[in-house]
Amino acid sequence: MFKLPDLPYDYDALEPTISADTLHFHHDKHHKAYIEKTNTLAEKAGLSGKSLEEVVREASKTGDKTLFNNAAQAWNHAFFWPCMAPGGKSCTGQLKAAIEKTFGSVDEFKDKFVEEGVGHFGSGWVWLATGSEGLKIISTHDADDTLVKDGLFPLLVCDLWEHAYYLDYQNDRKAFLAAWLQHAANYFFAEQQMFAADGKGEGFKFGAPMASGGGGKEAPAEQPRV
Missing domain, CATH: 1.10.287.990 (Fe,Mn superoxide dismutase (SOD) domain)
Structure with missing residues (x-):
């Protein structure tokens, strides 16, 4: 379980x-x-x-x-x-360099991320992922994710389902995405994912399942509380 x-x-x-x-x-x-x-x-x-x-x-x-x-x-x-992280985590180091190489600047990346998310019809997710072609921004519908997409490794994702933002932003998805990228996105986590995609370190994995009777113990969380 x-x-x-x-x-x-x-x-x-x-x-x-x-x-x-x-x-x-x-x-x-x-x-x-x-x-x-x-x-x-x-x-x-x-x-x-x-x-x-x-x-x-x-x-x-x-x-x-x-x-x-x-x-x-x-x-x-x-x-x-x-x-996500309290106050967000700045986009620096090798992730920043990779983003600048692909999108021109961090601000241009944010603009394209928001554009992809706003242009996505209905529920889903907007991702920054990496693969053989380098960094790319994609969106997926409903539950679809990168786990079933060959050659893609997720670095960062934002939830586009209305339950993720409607209480705070009503139907203004654009305002939510812009605020999320500026004040909540954890670019440190994204950089660690980028390293893992390159074989340097362990990428995100869900905790191990417990025994069905509930007596097992879940694997430690990937991220410490902050």
Whole structure:
């Protein structure tokens, strides 16, 4: 069974960019529901004991859409939480150099990220990813993610589902994305992901599943609380 991961910061730590009310609603209700449904569906599919990454890929491979939607959303949200940090983390070092090489400047990257997110119709996610062609910005619909896209490794993601921002920004997705990139995005985490993609260090992985009886112990969280 998979366990809902704790946030790596307090609920009010991202204010005013993201309110404590939004994080309680987003994490404690939405993410928790995806975890619980994944546990039920993965057991029925005979995937108990598999990592969440394996469950997502197997569900995609077999065409089990219901399991894929819940498992991928469970993973996407777990990856989303460390993509944020109180006050954000500055874009510096090798990540900044890579962004400048690809997009011209950090500001131009932010503009393109916002443009991709605003232009995405409906629910989904907007990603900064890397691969054989270098950095790229993509968006995915609904639960779709980079785990099932060959040659792509996620560095940073922002949630485009309305529950991620509607309490704070109503229907102004553009304002949410601009504020998120400026004040909440964790570029240090993104740089560590970039290093992992290059074989230098360990990339993000969801915590190991617990025994079905609940007596197991989840693997340590990837990110320390800040």
